Amino acid sequence: MGFGGRQPTRVPLLNARHRVASLAGARGHRDWSVEDWKRVTWSNESRFQLLNADWRLRIWRQDHEDMDPACQVGIVQEHGGSCAVLLSAR
Numbered sequence: 001m002g003f004g005g006r007q008p009t010r011v012p013l014l015n016a017r018h019r020v021a022s023l024a025g026a027r028g029h030r031d032w033s034v035e036d037w038k039r040v041t042w043s044n045e046s047r048f049q050l051l052n053a054d055w056r057l058r059i060w061r062q063d064h065e066d067m068d069p070a071c072q073v074g075i076v077q078e079h080g081g082s083c084a085v086l087l088s089a090r
Contacts, residue, residue, distance in 0.1 A: 004062075006058065006060075007058060007059070008057060008059045008071055008072050009066045009067065011075070012075060013074030013075060
């Protein structure tokens with residue numbers, strides 16, 4: 001319940017154009033039925049770093065603040081030194 005030293009939540013670094021497009025996509029799908037969603041192919045990509053990734057950044061926040069933008073750090077895809085695995089299911 002109190003403050004504690006934690007790692008910031010890692011989220012994709014989005015600019016204003018990305019946010020507008022994401023919101024438009026969400027609004028375009030909000031009235032979809034269960035049958036509509038059953039036709040979607042879901043995927044998940046995980047990245048495994050081949051080199052040492054020293055992720056020691058810490059912040060002070062409360063448990064419920066993980067999605068507060070002030071408690072997040074933007075990330076970008078880096079080139080080299082990693083392997084991406086894509087899984088999909090229907």
